[in-house]
Amino acid sequence: MLYSANIFARFCSGKLLPLADWGAAAVDKAMLENDQGPLWEPPKAEKPELSLPERIALVRELLAALDIVMGDISRTHFTGGLKEQSYDIVRRAAIIRQREGLTAILSLCDTGSAAFGVCLLRPAYEEMLWLEYLSKHSDVANELLHLMGQASIKEHMRVQMDYLKRDGMHAVGFTMKFAKLFIASAPAATAGIKAIGAKLGWRRESDKPSVAHIAQQVGRKDEYDYIYEATSRFVHFSPHELMRRAWGDHETMHISSDHFAKYWALFSLHWGLRIFLNSIRAVHDIFPDDSAKRESYDKITEIIQSGILPPVPIITEAELDWSYMKRKT
Template sequence: MTEHDGVVEPIRGYSLQDRIEAVEEFAALVDQIVHIGDLDWSKHEFDFRLLAVNVSLRRQVESIQAATILARQNLGHLAVAFVRASLEDVLYLGFFASLTREESQELFSTLGSWDGLRSLLAQRSYVGDEVMQALWFSPEFLDAAEARRAETREKLLDLQKKYRWAGREVPSAAWIAKKSGKQELYNYLHSATSRSLHFSAGEILRRGWGDPANKVVTNSGHFREHLAAFALDQLWRLHVEFWEMATPFMEDAGISGDESITFEDTQPLLNRLIGLGKVPLVHAGEWNRRPPHSQTSSSR
């Protein structure tokens, strides 16, 4: 891809600084409105969705704060990784909220056991029993965990037949998105944001900017600003979407707030954020597109 000064920019008319300041104000407002406290053990044990809301909300708030800090250090492009996690909060909570408490509890606990057992036994395989014993995991405990993993896998396969999800032991994110009514959002953001986390030929190619007659750079200031603006824009929007779905669980999830702050108090800031415009995932410069009036020609 080629780059010319001033071509790659987030949203015409607004600087990255404008967006950082607005999102910082949003983070401060959320911190003022929302208090993420501890959960009552019996309520948490009765419905694991409450823990999911508490953990996810805390992670989202901290991700927004971290994104603004990174952006101020010229590292805001790295915050695209936070978008993937916030998106999945929206998708998965939407799915679990659509289930009855009993259905959610069975599926949540089984998936949780599967994740935990796989991590534990992967560590055993990697470091060996001698090291595991030094970490207080006896061979007997680990052997029992092996048996539990097999049992959990069979239970997940039974649940797969019940729900008919795509995938084997665990449902695919695409299936979760469809069930939560967020398929378009998933199609737009999920695979694209995963490329910021994993090795991706496509992401590597989109990070290389320059001129065919000269050199390629991988730290284009314009494109880094675009990615930073994209992350900041998506994080606050996904947080609002998550909030809407999580509201029925908030009180029992250990979430409290300042009830003296009204929608009228928050509306000016939300209008300011909306007024900054949506930042597109794919920049036209990645495909060597120029405004119709541009006289500059280039080749990819």
Template structure:
């Protein structure tokens, strides 16, 4: 069952994104001579996040939201990595990107070579390059500056998330989107719709399709794509925004926080459980925000 998304008209979000697109068009243009490799990579990260957010908010929404949800994981990891790299000097950031890019390409070519050798041995492909022996050691030197001493040369995403206080976000989106890129009985079986609330059992005939739960995927992608974009602009990409864009970011943030309910990874509906009604959600929000309005932060949970 789709979520009972309690949210305002998303056309207003799209209009704000359209307004922001003018700014994005300018800040995502750069040369390495002018902005350096780190500056270019950060701008590419912004372009990726913004374009996915715009896609998710278009009307009508993308017809197969199920298949694009996994993209959120990559956007989340971009946010975490650029936040993590902020603690390095500009010289070290550039070296880290160079080394990571070389490592990624080498890994890709090695995997590609093995695949084509097994499946299409007659097809010429790029052969594995000779990697400089000190690449791993240079990565270890950089990661040590950021507190990493693990077995791998570069920190895990989980470590980077903890180091940047983004571990709760990463855990949630990793858990959620991993279901799209790994085997998940939950995802497969909730594709089945059929029967009625009063008569569901082993005798029920289910119709399986990724088109079921469509509205859920629409709301999930819209909510968390916008959330990640705003965190990017509040974090590692903050310096890229001109002063005039601050009002748009504030407006988008208000829009994002307006709904009483964000899509959850596991919903009341799919478990056939009655969730809190809108009135109860309003009371819960009011109780949470009341200490803030009085100038006092709520006491942390024990």
């Protein structure tokens, strides 16, 4: 399956993600370097730039190759109970949802609506962090996930009951008696989570660690801060994110998501793939034991982690009011 790795090498090449195409007229060179050397080299002048449709086509090729590598993970033997197989189910479901998310991002890119694709990155990134974290604590993963699932659904029931009241609950098929009995068993699940959390070093009496803590434990705190900042404006009210859509001159202004469509497409594709591949690596043992395929997705992950992909800026020079900045400096 070297075909798969070759596709990804093309995707990761400097010419495929030129910073100049992101709407930024210039990027600080220090931003493109780390302790191991430059993360990005300017494309050779003789190599033609790829258009966004060509890049999207390459991503589709890559995903098709990855589908072959991974095989069908949507079906598995259910030999025990949820408590015994929660970890396996959650891992498979996370990979499948992320794969579906990438398909959605590609469709949004095709229609010029890539801004909404960025909204899919935040849950995918948190899934990746948890998959990596649980791989380090697989001895308690089944029990922990089972208890977290129980606690979550009971909390959903409580919130639903508070909002819908008696008539509303009856309308959706629940009696108040059942709902109250169901919710009453929640403390047992919470107590079980706290007991496991104490062993794992969570904050005292915590029934769920912060995502920042999980990121710290898997060595991704700086990356998490970056992704959190980049995606927050897509899922919360953000004047900056809304005002990005307004472009013009001193006489007229046009407000549209089209102005940043290409930037959003590259951002969502870059991070969507990166998150997906890191998630694959975290759960590699669920895939068919085929040495040729294993070498392929290991190679793909190696490429994306090698420093070839540049950091995608979360703010660009083009959107700053440089005339104001120059007056201040």
